[in-house]
Amino acid sequence: MAVVSTPATLERALPVMDNAEVQRIRNDFPILDQLVNGRPLVYLDSGATSQNPLSVIEAEQEFYEQRNAAVHRGAHHLAVEATEAFEDARQTVADFISADYSEIIWTSNATEGLNLLSYALSNAGLWAAHGRGDARLKDLALNPGDEIVVTEMEHHANLIPWQELAFRTGASLRYIPVDDAGGLRMDVAGDIVNARTRVLAFTHASNVLGTINPVRELTALGRSAGALVVLDACQSAPHMPLDVKELDVDFAVFSGHKMLAPTGIGVLYGKQDILDILPPFLTGGSMITTVTMERAEYLPAPQRFEAGTQRISQAVALAAAANYLTETGLDRVHRWEAELGQRMITGLESLPGIRVLGPAAGQDRIGLAAFDVEGVHAHDVGQFLDSRGIAVRVGHHCAQPLHRRLGLTATTRASAYLYNTTDDVDQFLDAVSGVRAYFRA
């Protein structure tokens, strides 16, 4: 007899992750099995870059051993194989975020995706001014008096491209401030996002605070203002289910290297109807239909935004990473990491002289915690932890304005992933408890 599973029963059927499962997962990550300074490596820096499972490493190797060729050209066997692998990868990654195939643009990383978008938008203004391209481009153009809105907790990658777009177009940049606890000031967001707002760009989850932002509420503000809504999904796509259609954002970016894939590959998602009219940023080979000595006609998306020979093996590897995450179950990963995040913050809050940034224990946070140790600089904290084999990130985490807002210049951040155990967190906490004594703070 066939058993039909509804999503709800399927959800119940999925066992929650535990340390035993994580131990099995760790077998897929050879890099984790090593000694650092005589101690077993405790890798808690996945928020900066994650490690690759064997299936990802092998996917890239298999591509180079069996199928490497330039894509979208040439009639030979390898060129066909490479193109299929490359475009299959696009479909896999589209499915991963519930997007359509032609809405996935390969980039080097999220930073490039946001720069691509911001330059395409200034090109939209230029094209509209010259009557070039689709008549709707004038709606995408930014002009003096228009506003771009970001938040005070953004990574520099989702701030500086918008500063520069404002500079190029004469638009103004505004931001939704954070409160002392690091939460977005939603009480004033409705005033800051208004009829002048052309772009609203914000992070799904903060790489410093661990906060998960109210995407639907923010998107609704953007919609009612008639703005483009841009989501930085760098800290969400790797760690929780992401459905760009359900969230209804216009654009989203994320980086492969933060989600078990190699460096050099990332994704810009864009809604089809906007991508169809948006001018390109980089131009050259592989993105044209007809070229004369005077001008060129461009391919539709996604090829219009993928000039030059692409990162083919990395795209194949990113698809393998997406498959690994899907097979493990991102709902389960999210819940496990939330548990690790709570364990971190509960432990850190119990230590004297430690100030944890972001939501307090018991409130929603992703599996990371950034903190300040009274009397000890973050660099020294990181060095001390490294001597015990524990890898964390120190510095401003590419969020100087947020640190300045919180009265800090540098913090220490531990960030977990699906391959971290509760023991990893406990070892980290034990090491942090010794920091102030060592530096006599």
Added chain:
Amino acid sequence: MSLDHLYQQIILDHSKARHGSGLAGTQAPDGATTGQSHQLNPVCGDEVTLRLAVTDGKVAQIAWDGAGCSISMASASVLTDLAEGMTVAELHEVINSFREVLRSRGKITADPELLGDAAAFEGVARYAARVKCAMISWVAAEDALNQAA
């Protein structure tokens, strides 16, 4: 490499003592020529503003404000103790030697005769990410020295 090799006792002591710290409360000696330099390490946010006063060809005084890790603060403190009283040429020689040791990845040992307490930073040379922390005040001093002398 043990952590204690990096964080030698002298370094931990100086990171708390911070000799020379406090620009605002320190007047340069009358008649001295001064130079001032601000250095920033964008990677970690370490920051030093250092003023150096020269009288009769000798370093009369160093005063600085800074924020940063224990290595960077200790290094500024040790530099202050070491440099005051030196001739301009002597300080240049010491700065060059310090830089050479720190950039050697541990291949060059520090000369304690020349570097004094600053020889304790020899261990930093093996931690590539920390070399700039130890160098920041010395780069500021070199810049200020070139202005003052």
